[in-house]
Amino acid sequence: MEAARLLIREAKEADLRALIGLFAADAVGGHGDTTDPSAYDDYLRAFRIIAASAEQTLYVAERAGEVVGTFQTMITTTLTGRGGSAMIIEAVQTRADMRGQGIGAAMVKFCIDGAKSRGMRMIQLTSNNARKDAHRFYERLGFKPTHLGFKMLLK
Numbered sequence: 001m002e003a004a005r006l007l008i009r010e011a012k013e014a015d016l017r018a019l020i021g022l023f024a025a026d027a028v029g030g031h032g033d034t035t036d037p038s039a040y041d042d043y044l045r046a047f048r049i050i051a052a053s054a055e056q057t058l059y060v061a062e063r064a065g066e067v068v069g070t071f072q073t074m075i076t077t078t079l080t081g082r083g084g085s086a087m088i089i090e091a092v093q094t095r096a097d098m099r100g101q102g103i104g105a106a107m108v109k110f111c112i113d114g115a116k117s118r119g120m121r122m123i124q125l126t127s128n129n130a131r132k133d134a135h136r137f138y139e140r141l142g143f144k145p146t147h148l149g150f151k152m153l154l155k
Contacts, residue, residue, distance in 0.1 A: 005063060005064075006061050006062070006063050006068075006102075006103060006106050007061070007063070008059055008060070008061050008062075008106065008107060008110045009060060009062065010057060010058065010059055010060075011051075011058040011059060011060045011070065013044075013047060013048075013051075015067055016040075016043060016044065016047055017035075018060075018066070018067035019047075019058075019060070019067065019070050020033065020034075020035055020039075020040070020043050022067070022069075022070055022093045022095060023093060025095075025096060026093060028130050028131060050072065055074055055075045055076070056072065056073070056074045056075075057073050058070070058071075058072045059071055059072070059073070059107070059110070061106065061107050063098070063103075067095075068095045068098045068103055069092075069093060069094040069095060069098070069103045069104065069107055070091065070092075070093050071089055071092040071093070071107050071108075071111070072089070072090045072091045073087055073088065073089055073090075073111060073114070074087070074088040074090065075087055075088075075120075076088060081121050081122075084120070084121030084122070085118075085119075085121060086120055086122045086123065086124055087114070087118075087120050087124075088123075088124055088125065089111050089123060089124070089125040090125070090126075092104065092107060092108070092125070092134075094107075104137060105137075105141065108138075108141050111123060112141075112142075123143075125138065125143070126149045
C-alpha cells in the first residue's frame with residue numbers, strides 16, 4: 001500500500017477507541033495505556049481538552065476507512081529565538097501491522113509542511129531512549145538529536 005492513499009485529518013471523538021488501541025498496543029512507551037473500558041472516560045476527558053485547545057491538534061492517519069496512525073501537534077511561543085513559535089510533535093504512533101509503509105513519514109511530512117506554512121521557527125519532538133529505530137527514522141527525515149530531555153513522573 002502506498003502512503004499516497006493516506007488521509008490525514010483531525011481526529012474525531014468517533015476515532016477514540018481506535019486511538020486508545022494504538023497506544024495500548026505500545027509496549028515500549030510505558031504510559032500505562034489500556035483498552036480496559038473503565039479507563040475510557042479518562043481518554044474522553046483528555047480528547048475533549050485537546051479538541052477545545054487552539055494550540056493543540058490531534059490527528060489520525062486513515063487508510064481505507066481505518067485509523068492506521070496518529071500524532072498530536074502543539075504550538076508554543078517563547079521569548080527565545082526572538083519570540084518565535086515552534087511546533088511540538090507528540091504521540092506519533094503507526095499501527096504495528098502497517099509499519100514500514102511510509103505512514104509515519106507521511107505524518108511527519110504533514111507536520112513539517114504545516115509548520116513551514118505557518119512560519120514556525122522550528123519543530124521539535126522527543127522520543128523514548130529505547131526507540132532506536134524511531135531515532136534513525138527521525139534523523140532520516142532531517143531531525144537532529146541536539147538536546148537531552150528530562151522528565152519527572154508525578155503519577
